[in-house]
Amino acid sequence: MSSPASGSGLMFRNPALAVVLIIVIGGLLRLVFGASLGLGIDESYMVASGRVLHLGYFDHPPASWWLTWGASRLFGSEAPLAVRLPFIVLFALSTWLIYRLTAALYDAAAGVAAALILNLVPVLGVTSGTWVLPDGPLCAALLGAALCLVHALEARRPASYGWWLMTGLLSGLALFSKYTAGAVIAGAVIYLATSSRHRRWLLRPEPYLAALVALAVFSPVLVWNAGNGWASLAFQGGRAAAARLNLLGPVRTLAGEALYVLPWIWLPLVIVAARATLRGPSEWRGWLLVCLGLPLVVVFPVIALWSNRQILFHWAAPGYLMLIPLLAEAVARRLVAGNRLTRLWLRGTVVFVVAVVIAFSMLVRFNPLPSLWTKEGPLRQLAYDGTDWTGLPAALGGIGLPPGPDMLAAGVNWRDCGKIDYGLGGRTPFICLSQDARQFGFRGPGPADYLGRDVVIVLRAGDLGRLAVLARNFKSLEDRGTIRFPVNGATDIDLHVFIGHDLLAWP
Incomplete structure (x- = not known):
């Protein structure tokens, strides 16, 4: 035995x-x-x-x-x-x-x-x-x-x-x-x-x-x-x-x-x-x-x-x-x-x-059940949160705002700022227009260095309510419409784009 x-x-x-x-x-x-x-x-x-x-x-x-x-x-x-x-x-x-x-x-x-x-x-x-x-x-x-x-x-x-x-x-x-x-x-x-x-x-x-x-x-x-x-x-x-x-x-x-x-x-x-x-x-x-x-x-x-x-x-x-x-x-x-x-x-x-x-891993990688990603729920949220926004530069270029070193881009909360800045690939100067900017508030030039600049602001629909506050920090806001790009091949993400003309003050 x-x-x-x-x-x-x-x-x-x-x-x-x-x-x-x-x-x-x-x-x-x-x-x-x-x-x-x-x-x-x-x-x-x-x-x-x-x-x-x-x-x-x-x-x-x-x-x-x-x-x-x-x-x-x-x-x-x-x-x-x-x-x-x-x-x-x-x-x-x-x-x-x-x-x-x-x-x-x-x-x-x-x-x-x-x-x-x-x-x-x-x-x-x-x-x-x-x-x-x-x-x-x-x-x-x-x-x-x-x-x-x-x-x-x-x-x-x-x-x-x-x-x-x-x-x-x-x-x-x-x-x-x-x-x-x-x-x-x-x-x-x-x-x-x-x-x-x-x-x-x-x-x-x-x-x-x-x-x-x-x-x-x-x-x-x-x-x-x-x-x-x-x-x-x-x-x-x-x-x-x-x-x-x-x-x-x-x-x-x-x-x-x-x-x-x-x-x-x-x-x-x-x-x-x-x-x-x-x-x-x-x-x-x-x-x-x-x-x-x-x-x-x-x-x-x-x-x-x-x-x-x-x-x-x-x-x-x-x-x-x-x-x-x-x-x-x-x-x-x-x-x-x-x-x-x-x-x-x-x-x-x-x-x-x-x-x-x-x-x-297979569900995310090969997307055999695309209908799961199009319904509101945890999987659709994962499509937003667990997928890279690499389609963002092309989508911005499609409305005449191609990213590059001459553009100053921004988001309005640290969560989306990470997605946006990562999607832009580090080739575009980026700031986080939020009182809770986390590390974005410590990593580069101070607010005074950006005063007077035009800023391309990217927002999710849930952040449109912040426009009234943002408007106080610019001479004017220009609505450039909505951009859409696919994530995970199953659903699209819609983002709203504004140009803030002449940054007057930091939030």
Whole structure:
């Protein structure tokens, strides 16, 4: 008779090769997925507004912006796959890192399970692993920092200095990717303060040297903020501002997070985290993962109790990332024991995620059901938001306004501005005529440099109500009619075009 372990196949016979196969197959699926979809709203905005390098940016720290800027210049293109490629490569690295982290805490079989589960969580394995978002470099840096921290905690001098310095470097890179890394770093401090096994490190210099390294890596962001009225930190901090009590806010937030993680993965994650929390510091591996992951998982439902800002469900994803090794250890243990339900759960999730990704990619790429895109609803909204407006230059040329360096173009909200500016390809000067211009308000010449210019203003139908406000900023507005161009080969987008003559003032 074969042992349970031998019946579990490659996962246990050759763990490293199993992870390599997960990376290769997952990477190929992400390449197909990344090539099938145009850039989303956030992606278009980041690519377009990030064409000028800065030490900091309004929405997030620089890592993802710099990656996008570098990729577009390396490949000589802003095509979706070109700018997404660094994020696909980084997720391959994240897959290997979570394998090594989990193997260091538990064993290689659990490491393989962690690599597979990571790839199956949609908010991590699909969006963060493919799209132009700060979460891609954030996840890779956090996993690298956690792996180094595990080695640092058990290291002896002089090797301990190297592990702690690498922990600080990668923690700094995580902060350089997204501010929410601070919650995970705070969790590491909580662990050191509560762990009898590792509390001694607080009396040694290595953790404080690591903190200085992290601060040094993050310092360009502080320099940029200091020179720009602390705009980015104030914007992100303002999301937690109190407005009114909302008892359903936490429920909605947790339900959304469960949907993004997949409910049948989210619930086991919560269960293993609860068990590790109840065991407390006595089982240091589980307690470390709980300390790293739970602060970020808990903070957003708590903020949702009072915040009047929308809590986006993917914000807590790095917290769940830190809990995956806990679930992976439990899954691997059950697989070794020959648990058929666990094997069915894992295989069913693989089939479900792969099938949905392939079907969605084919639906968008080859458009076999065009009627779905012509009806009002989520798919039509995706046609607007998830497709590139590359037909915009030709449509403008058709009404005698060919884009070029002599034209000054504009939109009236940051979401459409990203689409418009990306569609124009960076060959036309562009401004965002909005009080909420986000990074568009920081990337180039100031408002005074454009006063007196004529501006080609592109509007969606829903923004026509802003014309009365826009009219105050120009001597006159000239209606140049409506332009139409296809998106996704199934539906058309209609945009209204005006020329604002003689810009008098900024909105």
